[in-house]
Amino acid sequence: MSQRVVRVLIDSPLPQLDRLFDYTVPDALESQVQPGVRLRVPLRTVGRIVDAIAIEVASATTTDRPLSEIDSVVSAACVVPPPLYALARKVADRAGGSAGDILRLAVPKRQVRVEKQWMAAPEPEAASVADDAVSYAKTLIDDYPGLADGIAERGRLALTAIAHPVTTSDGDTVGAWAMLVAAMATERLSHGESTVVVVPDYRDQDAVMTALRDFVSDDAIARVDARQSGPDRYRNFLRTLAAAPVIVVGNRSAVYSPVSASLIVMWDDGDSLLEEPLAPYVHARDAALVRQELTGCALVFAGHTRTTDVERLVGLGYVQSISAARRYAPSTVLTASTDTEAPGTRIPSSAYRAVREALATGPVLVQVSRPGYAPVLVCAQCRAPAKCLHCSGPLHAKSRGAAPQCRWCGRTAHGWKCSECNSVQVRLASSGSERTADDLGRAFPGVRIVVSDGEHTVMEVGELPVLVVATRGAEPVAAGGYHAVLLLDGDRMLMSDDLRVAESCLRWWSNAAALAAPGAPVHLVGVTGLIARAFATWSQVAFAQAELTERAPLRMPPTVRVAMLEGDHESLTTALRTLREDVPALPRDAVLGPLALEANADELARALIRYDYALGHAVITSLRASVIAAAVAGRRSTRTRPQRPPRATLKLRADVADPQL
Missing domain, CATH: 3.40.50.300 (P-loop containing nucleotide triphosphate hydrolases)
Known part of the structure; x- marks a missing residue:
């Protein structure tokens, strides 16, 4: 007899569990199990029930091993549609991370009441765009020759925006860039297509939202913001799952929005807020490039300046440069x-x-x-930096005449004395x-x-x-x-x-x-x-080209990719040796380190690996395998010798923007 089998991704931070597991579906739950729904499944290795996402559902006539049954279906809502999982898997593989870590960034925490209301409500209708709004949007887009054709042809574009403020019809002041972004999104919406707008912070989000009010109604916009309450954030996420086109405006996690977008616009990709601080540390720019490759949508990098990362792609011909017809400089x-x-x-x-x-x-x-x-405070006599006597942290003054305080431990530096000259006076540096x-x-x-x-x-x-x-x-x-x-x-x-x-x-x-x-x-x-x-x-593009030229002989990013591997010295050395065996084309000077991070060289250490983009897949595959092997070995040693503390596992970061040992 054939039995229905579901392949699930278990919600776990352990790298060795970053794969699909097979479970059978009981007859009572067969109608509820669909790709993308939340499940509860037994995990025999830990002897408990864990959360999971259904990825694939199929029928199997025979199996070479007994399979466990899923425990329950948490919700019938499909929160991880197949394109979202494909994106998470591709981004995670490029960064040497887990697909579950990407999905935790993309899918907000479940809100039961909000989800029930959404499932009971009718499907949202497509928002209409007024003819005058479309005409106004096309007028703004036409100020940039080649932009309209590039978007229509689903191209990759780098746009240098005009740098001055403008006034909306409501009397609000926003940057000219925000009006252009709103115009591009409106033009796509008029064709029944969705747009994802990724900006660094809430100020930029407010600017885009204000500009959009000149073109479309609020029901055509979904704001994805970490500053929102849990219910609001989940409600907007569920809106992006609907078939009706929508304009998604959000911070770095918005790049994973499950909406079927024909255009992704990223503003100011050089801002550090677009760098994900959580594993696998994927920059929103890299995730957008992966998504464009998978879906074939248009991708626009816009800013007042241009990063060396985007300029490298322009130099390769992978991205087309776009500028305004009339040059404007402050x-x-x-x-x-x-x-x-x-x-x-x-x-x-x-x-x-x-x-x-x-x-x-x-x-x-x-x-x-x-x-x-x-x-910053310094000694008034010898100008040596003023340090805290307790933790050696830097001292600062909160106001005029206030006693110095330490930035690290917060202690007030009463009776401070310079370690160099014994002076007791500080100076504002x-x-x-x-x-x-x-x-x-x-x-x-x-x-x-x-x-x-x-x-x-x-x-x-x-x-x-x-x-x-x-x-x-x-x-x-x-x-x-x-x-x-x-x-x-x-x-x-x-x-x-x-x-x-x-x-x-x-x-x-x-x-x-x-x-x-x-x-x-x-x-x-x-x-x-x-x-x-x-x-x-006002020649920022030329400056990016000059920076790129200077870094090429030094093999510094973004001319090459740089990975950082950190962990205990033994595991790190083994991983680097395995890397040399797996990727013989790696240059001799590719590895910098390992450098001990502690006084004891047997403790934590760090190494940097510089590699060309063509070797990216081979290098990351080898390093990821070493990370999994170290995690399994550490878990095994803890089981065999419970009194021994677990070994520190390896930590991998695939794209380091500023390599420092």
Whole structure:
């Protein structure tokens, strides 16, 4: 007799369980078991019932081993349709991770009441788009030659957006990029097709949502946001499972939305918020490229700057470059202190005059590098960094005259003494957003000062004169645009040891300059060199090309892929030896390390593996096999010797943007 068999993916973080398991379906549950539904199944290795997802259902006449029956069907809702599992499997294989980890990012936690309401409700109807909205959308798209054809032909595009604010029909101010993204999504919706819009954070989400209101109704939009409540997030996820077309707007997890999309738009892919901090650490850009390859949808990378990752693909001809028909560049000015000014002057006289003149008519933005009052303190006598006496963490001051505090342990540094010269006095070595606001308040008496950083969230300011001091990425939108923008601490930002610090700084400055009203001055203070010229001439694409050229001889990403393998020294050495055997084409200098992370070399260690994209599949397959072998060996040793602590398993990260041992 034939019996129905279901292949399931078990919800487990163990890498050795990242495969499909076969179970039989009892007659009582046969009508309920469909691909994509949640199940409960017995797992004999642990002797308990675990969660799982049904992936495949088939009939089998014979089996070479006895199969267990599924325990129960949790819900009849198909939350993992076959295309979503195919995407999760493909992304996980590329990153050397588990498909279950990807699905945990894609599928929110189940909300029973919301799910029952959704299953009882009728299917949503396709939203209609007004003819004037479609005409307006096509007008915006036509400003970028080749964009409409590229989307219609399901191409891969890299778009450099116009950098200035615009006003919606409701009187709200958003970036011109948000209106363009809304126009592309609206044009697809008018053809009965869905769009996925991926943005870094909630500010960008709000901008896109505001722009979309000029084109479509709210029932045509599904917002996927980690800041939403559980029921709201699950309700919007279920909306993406419906057949009716929808515009999905969300952060990095939105790239896995199960909607059948004909277009994916990713804004500002260089933002670190699009890097997934959880295993398998897949960047949303890489997931979007995999999804485009699987489904054949159109893919657009848009931004005021261009990352070296996208520029590499443009250079290979894999992605087509798109720019506006009419070139627009903010009025940028490179400002430096003159000989008549005191050394170390933070705001040169020319920038000071520009701020004073702009404050007579409207708001002014001042961008600083760090939040707080004094992020860094040093010894007043020898200038050595001030360290906590308990944990050696850096000290900082929260306000004027406040006692220094440790950033690591939070202790107040009473009775602090310098370890180098025994001095008991500290000096403010840098100015944060709050100290800058204090200084500007004295320089511009009677002017309203607004601070926007991680602790002070400000979304927008009005048209009246106000001086906004904001950290990078926290700049509020000004009604009609800022009348002047002042970019401070640029030289300090460039001192970071991050491989991508230059392109990150250019992106921060460009995004801030895009908030300025057309014709408003944008002053970059104290920065020279190639990056300053690229900002002044608004040639960010050329700067990305130069960065890519410099990294190629050094074999640094993105010219090559870099994997990081971390674990106990024995397992790590074995994995690297196996890698050499499995991939003989790997260059001799491909492996950097292993380097011990602890004082004892037998404990944790780390190694970096640099490899060409053509070797990616072979390298990741070998490393993934070593990760599974180490996990199984560690579990076996714990069973045979329970009193012995389990060995540290290997941890793999397939694409490291900034390789550092």
